[in-house]
Amino acid sequence: MLGAPLAAAAQTSGFPWPAGKRFAVSLSFDDARLSQIDVGQRLLADLKLKATFYVSIPAMLKRLAGWEQMIRDGHEIGNHSFTHPCTGNYRFTRPLEDFSIEEIAADIDRATAEIESQLGVRPKSFAYPCGQKFIGRGRAARSYVPLIADRFQTGRGYYDEMPNVPSVCDMAALMGTHGDGLEFPAWKGILDKAAGEGRWVIFAGHEIGQLGHQITSTETLRAFAAYAGDPANGVWLDTVSAIGSYVATHRA
Numbered sequence: 056m057l058g059a060p061l062a063a064a065a066q067t068s069g070f071p072w073p074a075g076k077r078f079a080v081s082l083s084f085d086d087a088r089l090s091q092i093d094v095g096q097r098l099l100a101d102l103k104l105k106a107t108f109y110v111s112i113p114a115m116l117k118r119l120a121g122w123e124q125m126i127r128d129g130h131e132i133g134n135h136s137f138t139h140p141c142t143g144n145y146r147f148t149r150p151l152e153d154f155s156i157e158e159i160a161a162d163i164d165r166a167t168a169e170i171e172s173q174l175g176v177r178p179k180s181f182a183y184p185c186g187q188k189f190i191g192r193g194r195a196a197r198s199y200v201p202l203i204a205d206r207f208q209t210g211r212g213y214y215d216e217m218p219n220v221p222s223v224c225d226m227a228a229l230m231g232t233h234g235d236g237l238e239f240p241a242w243k244g245i246l247d248k249a250a251g252e253g254r255w256v257i258f259a260g261h262e263i264g265q266l267g268h269q270i271t272s273t274e275t276l277r278a279f280a281a282y283a284g285d286p287a288n289g290v291w292l293d294t295v296s297a298i299g300s301y302v303a304t305h306r307a
């Protein structure tokens with residue numbers, strides 16, 4: 056009878072996560088905010104949590120030795136563009152609406168070159184600044200997802216509603232789950248649901264410190280480390296590139 060396995064597949068993703076794992080989680084942090092080094096480096100090492108850091112170059116240069124330590128600690132460094140362009144509605148950068156594909160490509164490649172020359176690693180992962188994946192406006196607007204697919208193993212969005220279904224997700228447009236400003240029970244609600252459905256949650260945060268706007272709480276991270284460390288929860292925690300490699304090679 057096919058009924059039972061099909062019903063099970065409809066409930067879970069049906070994706071072959073490694074033995075004993077029900078779902079996957081990546082922690083990611085954007086912009087090379089200084090608290091990621093000043094607070095996060097020691098905390099993540101103590102908690103044995105690995106993360107992916109999508110760095111902004113000017114901020115990265117302010118804590119270069121700290122970022123070298125992050126790499127030695129096993130964290131991943133990702134590209135987050137050089138000038139962090141977002142829609143003009145945000146009013147803090149040159150608007151994406153005014154970019155050409157060639158200009159956004161040059162901005163991203165400039166960041167890769169800086170990361171390689173300063174830290175000696177070539178980023179495999181990219182996070183879209185503000186989660187926005189277009190350039191131009193109206194009939195001239197274009198997606199820049201293909202450009203990310205050409206250059207990186209993964210591209211991550213921001214403030215997306217659902218975590219990734221590994222069998223169907225676009226590796227160049229992965230869903231990013233907002234993780235800042237939440238106490239652990241809110242994370243646990245997201246995690247328990249993802250576990251039941253075999254999904255891949257990629258939390259996206261900014262500062263690391265006391266709970267607040269654009270701050271992932273140290274207490275939430277401590278509680279998450281305990282949760283992830285309990286084998287009964289079936290969590291596979293790893294960097295975006297580690298889980299991305301697995302997903303890319305284990306789906307039909």
Ligand SMILES: [Zn+2]
Nearest residue numbers: 085086184185
């Ligand atoms: Zn950012």
